[in-house]
Every structure is written in C-alpha cells, then in structure tokens.
Amino acid sequence: MAEDKRKSQEKITEYDALYQQFYGEENSGQLVDQAAAEILKKQSEALREQAELLDLAEDMIMVLDMRHRILFWNQGAEEKYGWSREEVLGKNIHSLLKTRFPKSLEEIEEHLVIRGRWEGELAQTQRDGSPVLVESRWALRRNDQEKPLAILEINNDITQRKYAEALLQRTLEELEARVQERTADLKKVNAELEIKTRNLEELNTALTVLLKKREDDKNELEEKVLSNVKSMVLPYVDKLKMTALDATQANYMSIMESHLNEVISSFLMKLTSTSLNLTPREIQVASLIKDGKTTKEIAELMNVCSGAVALHRNHIRKKLGLNKKKTNLRTHLLSLP
Template structure:
C-alpha cells in the first residue's frame, strides 16, 4: 500500500514542477510581450509627440521617425532604419542594408510617395522579426502618410491664406469682417481710409450700426436678411457711411454671409467702394443736362423767332418782287408800248429796244420764281396772269402786251385750264390773288 502511494506522490510533484515551469515560461512570455508592446507604444507616442509640433517641416518629422524606429523593435542595437520620401532619403547613423528586412509603403490617397525600411544587422539563422513589428511598421507608415497629406494641405492653405490676405490688404475696395452682432473683427487699409480711421483696433470698438446713418438701418437690415437667406449674399446697393470726423461718404456695398464649418452663420464679409467721384460726376452730368436742356429750349425759341423772321423776310421779298414786276409792267411797259407805236428814228428805236431788254433782264429772275407757283404756265401766260391779278381788263392787257384781245382770251382760257378752273364759277383774279 505504501509503495503505490509514494509513486503517486512522486508523480504529483513532477506534474507540479512541470506546471510551475510552464507558468514561469508563460509569465516570462507575457512580460516579454508586455515589454515589446511597451516598446511599440513608446515608439507610437514618441512619433505622436513629434507630429504635434505644427511648425516642424516634413523633413524633420522624417528624421525624427527614423531615429525612433529601432527602439520599437525587439533588438534595437542590431536594427537600422531608412525612410525614402520622393527624392529625399533619411536613415539612421548605423544604417547597413542586409538581407533581413521589413518594409511598408507610405501612401497619399492610395498613391505611393515613399517607403520605410527596417534592417536587422545582427547574426541570425532565422527571421529575426515578429509579426507585431510588421504591424507597427505598417501603422507608422500610414501615420506618416496622413502627416504628409496634412502638411501639404496646411501648406496649400497657408499659400491660399497668404494670397487672399495680400488681395485683402492691397485691394482698392474697402473690405471688412464682422461677427453676427455687427462688431468689426478685421478690415483692410482701404476700409480704414474710407472711414478716416488709422488702425483696425480703433475700428474694432465699433459695430456696423455705428457707421450707418439711422435712415439706412432698417431698410438695410431687411435687404441683407432677405437676400443672404436666399442666395448667401446681397446685391450691390448704395448707402452712406459715417466717417470718424462725423461727415458722410457715399458708398456702394455688397455683403456676404460668413458661415462656420457646420454651415452656421457667424458674421458678414463687407465690400465697400467709394462713390464720391461717381456722385460728383453724376451731379456734374445732371447740371450739364440741365444746361443743355435750357440751351436747347433757348435755341428752340431762337429758331422759332428765326423761322418767323425768315418767313416774314420771304413774304417781304415776295411782295417786293411783285411790286417791282407790277410797277414795271404798269408804270413802264405801257409807255414803252406807246413809244413803239409812235414815229421814232432808228437811234431812238435802238435805245427803246435796249431799255426793254434791260427791264426784262431785271424782272426775269422774279418771273422765274413766280413760275414755280405757276409751273405749268408759259412765260407769256405768267405775264397775263399777273396782269389779271392786278385787275387789268382783256383790252388793257392786249394794249400793254401789244397783242389782240382774242390772243389774250386764248391766254386766259389756257390759264384757267392749267389751274383747274375751267367750267368752274371761280373768279380768276381772286384765285390768282390767293396764290401769289
């Protein structure tokens, strides 16, 4: 009975020893795993500390990561690292390229932009790396990719901010930024000059209503609220600003609604343009238009007066021409005709012919103008018509013109026909008087 018992006791002790040894190995493995994980965490935390500095360029971040990497691996003393980024290469001081290698690509939006490599420089017959180290390397490569993308975005943003700031500062238009209460947060030099202030700090003690005359406030608020609610900005509108000295300046304004990242309204962007020169030009133009209108009215009055004078002159001229023709035909030609019928010598007849010719030359321009009124009458018919108008009888006309009364009757009939008086009970003398 004792021997079997002793055997069982020995077996129990051996089993206990084996279990204790197993537990010790497991504990050692746990401690080692904890140490390895601690190394990995320290590496990640140290890299996080580096990238927290917003002023560090990508090159310094890459250098810092390369120096950290060996300390996250199982054998830091036999580990070296290299980081290649586009045309730049960063590596540890002890860098040596060996067959034992781990690598991870650095990507930006799935595009390869670099590579991180870990090399084991010690003596070993088997793979010195563990899967957790590859996972750490992959994680750090992803973090580096995100850092580079963020840095590029920040650089682009700084460039844009610099560009927009330059545009903001150098613009000839006044620009300002306000919060929702209307208090000024920022403005450019042109806006300060517009209002007569010397610094943005001086203007930041005021709100938009302080520089807006009372008569504009309600209508402007309604306009801004209605338009910015629909389209995010207001159309340009004219108003006045109150300057520092208390005087007013005419401006044209456009307002944009400012929003935060959550699309919530946070204030306004304001652009203002000085309208003083334009207002002066408009006033000058208005005065010129009034002057032109007054001068036009005066010229119209003068033209009317001139037209009246010209009409009177033409009437006077016509009357004068008629008087000349009448006087020649009544007071001169009858005597010439009587002289022709008398007994004259050759020389006297020649003189008489010269007188008659010269008289005809004098009155012929007047007769030609009269012929315009009687465009269908012959020159002889015009003479007859004029004498009829003067109240001469057929016999008197025949004696004056030296023709028979039958000939004068023929002329009278032709005149009535050409003037449309034939077969009409219209007195030719009265009709001719109305025409001349």
C-alpha cells in the first residue's frame, strides 16, 4: 500500500510539473490571488485526469516541446519502445528513437506550424535495437497569443501490417511473374504448334497432290491400255475366232481372250457393278463408244452391221436412263466413277 501511494504521489508531482511546463512561462513573475490559485489547481487536476486516461491507451502518446524534447511519455510508449518515463523526460525523441522521416524534419515542422497537424509514417528503433514502423499523427498546441507551445504526438505500431502488406505484395509479384512466365511458355508452345500445324498442312497438301497425280496417272494408264487392247487387239481376236481353228488353236485363243478380258476388266467392272444388267456385247459396245469410236468403226471392229451397233446403243441408253434425254452417251460413260 505504501509503495502504491508513493507511485501515485510521483505521478501527481510529474503531472504538476508537466502543467507548469505548459503554462509556467506565461505566469512566471506574476502574483496570483486566491481565486487564480484555485483556477490553476482545478486545471492541474483536470490535466492529471487527462494524463491518466492517456496511460490507458495502447497507442504511444508523447508530448514534446518545440525542440522535440519529451515532456510526457505514456505507458504505451514505455511498453513499445522499452524506456521508462523517468529515463526519457527531457530527451530529444528523434535522437532517442533514431527516427527516419519520409522527408526532412524542417519540412514537417513547417507543415505543422501552418496546418496545425501532420500525419505520416516514421521508421524508429526500440531500446533492444528492433526496428518499428509507426503511423504518426502530430497536433500543435498554441497559447492564447497563437504561439506554438508543444506537440502532441500519437504513434500507432504498423510494423506487422506493413510486413503483411509487403509479404502480400511480394507474393502477388511472384504470382504475376509465374503467370507471365507460364504465359510466355504457352505462347512459345502455341507458336511451335502453329509451325508444326502449318508444316503438316503443307505436307498434307503435297501428299494430296501427289496422290491425285498418282491416281490420275493410274487412270490414264488404265484408259490407254484398255483403249489399245480394245481397238488394236480384241477386233482381231474376234476375226480369228471366225476362222477355222483346230482344237489346240481354239484353246489358245480362248486363253488369250480370257487374259485380255482380265486386263480390261477395270472399266468393264464399272459398267457391270452399277446393276445396269448390260450384256457382254453391250459392254463391248459401251467400251468402244467411250474410246470415241463411231458406229461405223464399231461395226467394222465387231464384224457386225451398223444397225446392230445402233440397236446396242439404244439398249445401253435405256439401261443408263438416257433414252429420253439429250445427254451424249460417250460423255456420260466418261463420267462414270
């Protein structure tokens, strides 16, 4: 109990001294009457109550003279910075805390005198050497003649918040870098795929052209062989069959005719595979028509009269569905797949 009473008395003495530092210069050398003394006493008590309330705040609250010497140092400042009130009174706060300002102290003081307030972030150092970043708010106290008397400084520790913000910013930057890197990789892969795709398309086009040329050459060769066999070989085979042949010769003739028919079977299969029901003779006529032979030429090659060829032509047109159309028979035969 005695110790608590002593500490309480020390606080009262300290707050009284603080009050005198605020107002003592203005009252020095002047006699005050009892009424004035009573007013000063009430103001002193009010100041002590306000100072006790400041001790309850978690923020660091300091009162400085115009040379930034410490006049008041609350409990929050003691806990955060590590110095007791007794150790710091009268010392320059910025020398003590090694304060680093966002701009020169002269500029801040000029702003404070003109505006009456200043806010900003300060980097300071605790007693154990640990850095601390604070959000600082300064308010200027003036006398009745508007002369600056003291500065109320309230600091809020934002070290953890700034650390979290920096960590978040660094994380966002790393993510952005990864996204950009991934985007660049994807663009590179897409570019490579586009090149490969173009190459494949060009290769496919070239192959298509080559295959078409090969197919055209094959068809052309087939047509040429078919035409030559039909125009240069088969007519004479038919004429030989009309002559007197012994059994051996007739057998050879049959074998030769069979082989020749196999050679020219490609086009003949096209005619027979479309369910046209063409007779062998009609197929032979259709094949010669396709080769551009006239009715007279066909009659001579087949050793028949022109009327017989005309009759076969009519039957072919009817079976191809052309009997009532003006479509040229040879053109139609050439168009067959």
